[in-house]
Amino acid sequence: MKRTLIITLCFISSAAMAQTGFFLQPVAGIGLTNVRHVDFTSQSHSDDYDLNFDAGVLAGYCHGKWVFTTGLQYLRTGSKVPLTITDPIGSPSGTAYIHYRYSHLVLPLEVGRVFAIGKKLTITPSAGVGLAYNTGAEIKDKIGSRVVDIPVEGLNSYKNGTGCYAIAQAGLAWPVSPQLAITCAPVYNYMLTRMIFQQMSANTVWDHDYSLMLNIGVKWQFAKKAGKKAAGEAK
Numbered sequence: 001m002k003r004t005l006i007i008t009l010c011f012i013s014s015a016a017m018a019q020t021g022f023f024l025q026p027v028a029g030i031g032l033t034n035v036r037h038v039d040f041t042s043q044s045h046s047d048d049y050d051l052n053f054d055a056g057v058l059a060g061y062c063h064g065k066w067v068f069t070t071g072l073q074y075l076r077t078g079s080k081v082p083l084t085i086t087d088p089i090g091s092p093s094g095t096a097y098i099h100y101r102y103s104h105l106v107l108p109l110e111v112g113r114v115f116a117i118g119k120k121l122t123i124t125p126s127a128g129v130g131l132a133y134n135t136g137a138e139i140k141d142k143i144g145s146r147v148v149d150i151p152v153e154g155l156n157s158y159k160n161g162t163g164c165y166a167i168a169q170a171g172l173a174w175p176v177s178p179q180l181a182i183t184c185a186p187v188y189n190y191m192l193t194r195m196i197f198q199q200m201s202a203n204t205v206w207d208h209d210y211s212l213m214l215n216i217g218v219k220w221q222f223a224k225k226a227g228k229k230a231a232g233e234a235k
Helices: 002-017 153-157 228-234
Strands: 023-036 044-046 052-063 066-086 092-113 115-117 121-143 146-150 161-176 181-192 206-220
Touching: 023 181, 052 092, 066 121, 066 181, 066 206, 092 161, 115 153
Parallel strands: 023 066
Antiparallel strands: 023 044, 023 052, 023 206, 052 066, 066 092, 092 121, 115 121, 121 146, 121 161, 161 181, 181 206
């Protein structure tokens, strides 16, 4: 009985904090990215993780406890490959890294559900897809503090112009006014489609890039709390 009462109160609290209407949400963040390679034997392997970033503006619509989100984001992903530098006689003398970096413009299409945590804080787990326009790729060779750009004509020649991401996130929101909230969300992106084809085996060798980002933002809600109406819908 006690457990049922607690669950009921949490459910009503979530409904009471729900809103209905449109919102706008600028976000930016950093995180770890990597690339999963699949070779002609169907074996999968990844490089080392690299630090990258994203930024954009989300827009959406809240209906009670449900949230529908789209927008436009810039996402940079990639990976790094460590190399050992040797001296003229072949002895190790240092470490270098080759950084592979891919740039994307992403149109997310997500659906989520709002849950209350305490009196003010809410969490919104959501999932969906991101339609990606892959704008370019670059390779940088970092030796100590020196960074060298490597020509990537071949890499860009075998890059898919478009792609599709699977997206999952859990957004936290803390209201600072009836319409304004500070948001924080871990976001996982995984490219479902092939990103880069290898030059000699375009049909059998490909890359899928993925990332785990932590985004901070500000959410402006063009609506007032649904209050009793949302609570009535929950019954």
